[in-house]
Amino acid sequence: MSDTQEIHNYSFNPIINFKKSGHSFSYKIIKEKTYPNKSLLAYTLSPNKYRISDDYMCFINYIDNKPVFQIWFGKYFEHVVSSVRNATDVTNLFHKEYTSLKKTKTSGIYLFGLHLKTLEMAREGKRRAHILKPIDQCGNSTLTKRAMxxxxxxxxxFNEKTQKLYNLEDVPALEIKALDEENIPRNSYRRLCAIEHNLPCEGEIFKERININEIMVQLILITIVNINTKSQVDESEGVDIDDESITQEVINAVGK
Structure with missing residues (x-):
């Protein structure tokens, strides 16, 4: 059984707590960023060989195809130490500048969170997102997963923003409605019109429907016929057909 543990609800909560052999670290993730291409990707030393992400917020940036590790500190983050060697080297430089105890040491891997499996999975997800198939080439299962x-x-x-915009006693709820490609219900269309002002309002659609119906009445004459009513034939009325057999067939067909 592994003696390491990552306690989190990422990405719903940016805090990741890491525990190992009596030590614990707490990380607040601002942005996990992504890994460079395999041809440029750098790793930490063996045996772990953790992958080093690019454009890291604490801070790792690839310059001339090599990762440069930086730590910004101070009240206004006006001081910075950097190293091109490794994460632990810049961590030691930070302690020399910031900590009065000169022998203090911290693992650069743990300080930068390079070991966190949670972030590794998140970065891998971002990498795969760049090669996603277009929607018209996806099946229903893939589209459902993407929607989820x-x-x-x-x-x-939403949960992150509500903590800043609502009172702690409020219980804001996010309501999501799914729309398919069939006729849109009236209430759903009203909600769309409220956020998409370029859509025609309900009243305009109703007027347009009446206008279309009036045009169709003029173009296509519609006559109502009661098919249950039998036509009456006046036998005394003169006929244009001299053949009595044909006349009788007509009478039989329409009903006498």
Missing amino acids: SIGKHILAE
Whole structure:
């Protein structure tokens, strides 16, 4: 059984707590960023060989195809130490500048969170997102998974924003409605019109429907026929057909 543990609800909550052998670290993830292409990707030293992401917020940036590790500190983050060697080297430089205890040491891997499996999976998901198939080439299962993923991200963003915009005693709820390609219900269309002002309102659609009906009446004459009513034939009325057999067939067909 592994002696390491990652406690989190990422990406709904940006906090990841990592525990190992009596030590614990707490990370607040701002952005996990992505891995460079395999030809440029750098790794930490053996035996773990963790992948090093690019454009990291704490901070790792690839310059001339090599990762440069930076730590910004100070009240206004006005100080910075950097190293092109590895994460631990820049961590030691940070302690020399910031910590009064000169012998203090911290693993650069743990400081930068390069070991976190949660972030590794998140970055892999971002990498795969760049090669996603177009919608018209996807099946229903793939489209459903994508819709669920979008919903989760929207919910995470909603939960984060509501903490800043609502009172703690409020219980805001996010309501998501699904629309298919059939006729849109009236209430759903009203909601769309409220956020998409370029859509015609309900009243305009009703007037246009009446106008179309009036045009169709003029173009296509419609006559109502009661098929249950039998036509009456006046036998005394003169006929244009001299053949009595044909006349009798007509009478039999329409009913006498």
